[in-house]
Amino acid sequence: xxxxxxxxxxxxxxxxKLIHEKGFKGTTMRDIATQLNCDVANVYNYVDSKxxxxxxxxxxxxxxxxxxxxxxxxxxxxxxxxxxxxVSFHIQLTSRRPFEVALLVNEWRNLKEPILSKFLEEKGxxxxxxxxxxxxxxxxxxxxxxxxxxxxxxxxxxxxWLHDKYTDPAKTVNxxxxxxxxxxxxxxxxxx
Amino acid sequence: xxxxxxxxxxxxxxxxKLIHEKGFKGTTMRDIATQLNCDVANVYNYVDSKxxxxxxxxxxxxxxxxxxxxxxxxxxxxxxxxxxxxVSFHIQLTSRRPFEVALLVNEWRNLKEPILSKFLEEKGxxxxxxxxxxxxxxxxxxxxxxxxxxxxxxxxxxxxWLHDKYTDPAKTVNxxxxxxxxxxxxxxxxxx
DNA sequence: CTTTTACATCAACAAGTGTTGATATAAATA
DNA sequence: TATTTATATCAACACTTGTTGATGTAAAAG
Numbered sequence: 103x104x105x106x107x108x109x110x111x112x113x114x115x116x117x118x119k120l121i122h123e124k125g126f127k128g129t130t131m132r133d134i135a136t137q138l139n140c141d142v143a144n145v146y147n148y149v150d151s152k153x154x155x156x157x158x159x160x161x162x163x164x165x166x167x168x169x170x171x172x173x174x175x176x177x178x179x180x181x182x183x184x185x186x187x188x189v190s191f192h193i194q195l196t197s198r199r200p201f202e203v204a205l206l207v208n209e210w211r212n213l214k215e216p217i218l219s220k221f222l223e224e225k226g227x228x229x230x231x232x233x234x235x236x237x238x239x240x241x242x243x244x245x246x247x248x249x250x251x252x253x254x255x256x257x258x259x260x261x262x263w264l265h266d267k268y269t270d271p272a273k274t275v276n277x278x279x280x281x282x283x284x285x286x287x288x289x290x291x292x293x294x
Numbered sequence: 295x296x297x298x299x300x301x302x303x304x305x306x307x308x309x310x311k312l313i314h315e316k317g318f319k320g321t322t323m324r325d326i327a328t329q330l331n332c333d334v335a336n337v338y339n340y341v342d343s344k345x346x347x348x349x350x351x352x353x354x355x356x357x358x359x360x361x362x363x364x365x366x367x368x369x370x371x372x373x374x375x376x377x378x379x380x381v382s383f384h385i386q387l388t389s390r391r392p393f394e395v396a397l398l399v400n401e402w403r404n405l406k407e408p409i410l411s412k413f414l415e416e417k418g419x420x421x422x423x424x425x426x427x428x429x430x431x432x433x434x435x436x437x438x439x440x441x442x443x444x445x446x447x448x449x450x451x452x453x454x455w456l457h458d459k460y461t462d463p464a465k466t467v468n469x470x471x472x473x474x475x476x477x478x479x480x481x482x483x484x485x486x
Numbered sequence: 487c488t489t490t491t492a493c494a495t496c497a498a499c500a501a502g503t504g505t506t507g508a509t510a511t512a513a514a515t516a
Numbered sequence: 517t518a519t520t521t522a523t524a525t526c527a528a529c530a531c532t533t534g535t536t537g538a539t540g541t542a543a544a545a546g
Contacts (some may be wrong), residue, residue: 109493125403127319131534143536152534170337182485211317236484246486253484255459257453263451274498285445291483292428292445293374294438301523323504333525334508344504 113138117155118201122269126156126209156205156212163202164224166195171231182289185257188232189285193260197277200268206219206263229254260288276284305330305340309440311394314461318348318401340355348404355394356416358387363423373431377449378426381477384453389469392460399454423433423447452480 117131120129132150135142149155156199170191174184195201197257213221232255261284267275308329312321327334342348361445362383366376388395405413425446431437437445453476459467 112489125319127317130406130532132532142534144494144497144534147493211322211380222458235443239484244486245484246478246482248478248484249475254474255455256346256476256479257484258450259455260448263447263454267447273408279441280444283441284448285437285441287445287448287483289483290438291479291481292431292437292440292449294482322502324502332523334504335526336524338505339523 105293110148113145114159115201118159118205121209122201122204130135135164153214156209159202159205160213160221163195163206164221165201167192167206168224168228170195175231175235180244181235181242182244184235185239186285186286188235189261189288190281193264193277193281193284194210196264197268197275197280204265204269207265213219218263227260232258257288260284265280304336308391310351310397313401314393314396318404334408345406348401349409351394351397352402352405352413355387355398356413359384359398360365360388360416360420363420367423367427367483372411372450373427374436376427377424377480378433378477381453381480382473384454385469385473388456389460391469391470392457396457396461399457401471421450424450449480451468452476469472 111247113134117129117134118271120133120137131145132142135145138145144272171188177184177187178272179187210221210225227247231283233250236245236253236257237250240247240250240253253256263283267273267280305326308320309326312325315321316325323337324334327337330337341350348360363380366383368378369379371379384464396470402410402417425442428437428445428449429442432439432442432445455477456472459472461466
């Protein structure tokens with residue numbers, strides 16, 4: 103809106119991009135300042151500390167995923183359609199905010215206690231919810247009778263790295279087509 | 295064998311474990327020394343520099359993957375069996391050397407130029423080889439006619455994070471069963 | 487006009503970083 | 517026994533890190 107938020111927005115963009123390239127620990131406040139064409143001290147106009155930047159953005163994007171899966175979980179969708187909805191939301195969010203999703207996937211290890219434990223608990227909760235959907239699908243016979251743990255793990259792994267397709271501007275991907283391809287991969291595999 | 299190699303082996307174990315926990319940048323030479331119950335300067339008996347440690351172990355484990363896929367590529371296996379062999383080798387290596395595989399997956403960003411470019415080139419080469427196998431499978435009709443790029447991407451994503459199952463001693467996984475489960479997931483998906 | 491707010495610059499700090507050199511000791515080797 | 521080798525300790529270096537404080541300026545708000 104006003105100039106303040108525009109400058110802060112630019113700061114966030116630059117920070118997330120740098121963190122994606124060089125990692126959280128590898129990105130210095132001076133790196134960010136240089137990219138913003140300003141002094142180091144100036145960066146602290148936009149954020150309280152480097153750690154606070156990580157925590158804010160991490161839990162913000164993490165919250166979006168949790169909100170989504172909670173809505174999906176209580177919906178009247180079938181298990182298969184719930185899984186499709188998870189894939190769909192994941193791709194939508196990743197295509198719109200790739201660097202924040204990348205932050206979530208790559209940099210949570212840099213959180214410090216006790217916040218790290220809080221994050222891991224929430225992460226576990228997310229996985230539990232996916233697991234419960236798959237379990238329901240297996241029990242009702244619409245999904246194969248495979249190892250529940252590995253099914254959950256494999257499903258999540260298949261979508262967790264999609265941000266690579268969007269952080270690289272060279273790769274232009276159609277989200278709708280991607281959604282279909284990934285859903286088909288998870289549900290049907292690659293064999294004809 | 296002798297005491298020298300035993301001590302160096304212990305140093306490597308400790309280093310890889312610490313790097314897995316705290317990241318490469320987050321692990322200091324003093325951290326490693328503390329874990330080894332010795333002085334910082336002592337660490338340099340085992341390695342020339344922190345960067346050299348990363349490079350050595352990274353290219354060592356990376357080389358194992360390349361050697362494997364090269365052998366698979368020139369084999370007389372069918373495309374499907376080639377993919378199965380890739381999964382099989384990946385799981386075997388991951389179960390035996392989980393922390394090194396984790397290093398390869400998580401820490402390559404910390405390489406410096408020009409070595410980083412060299413690594414990325416090799417990484418691209420590996421992906422190209424997987425892509426060529428899938429392409430052959432699609433062309434011959436044994437694999438579904440899905441997007442080649444996404445199929446390659448999804449297949450690799452499904453196996454790239456298996457080290458999480460082995461770096462955590464709480465999770466004991468049977469490699470043989472895991473291999474079957476992952477192969478089935480990739481080939482058949484999860485739908486009944 | 488006055489006062490607050492946003493933003494900029496410069497210098498500096500305390501702590502932590504990888505790494506080296508000098509030196510001592512015990513073990514292995516010759 | 518003499519000598520090399522592996523390992524240990526201690527101190528110190530040059531540098532980078534996140535962060536703060538003092539100070540100035542220009543714009544917005546009252």
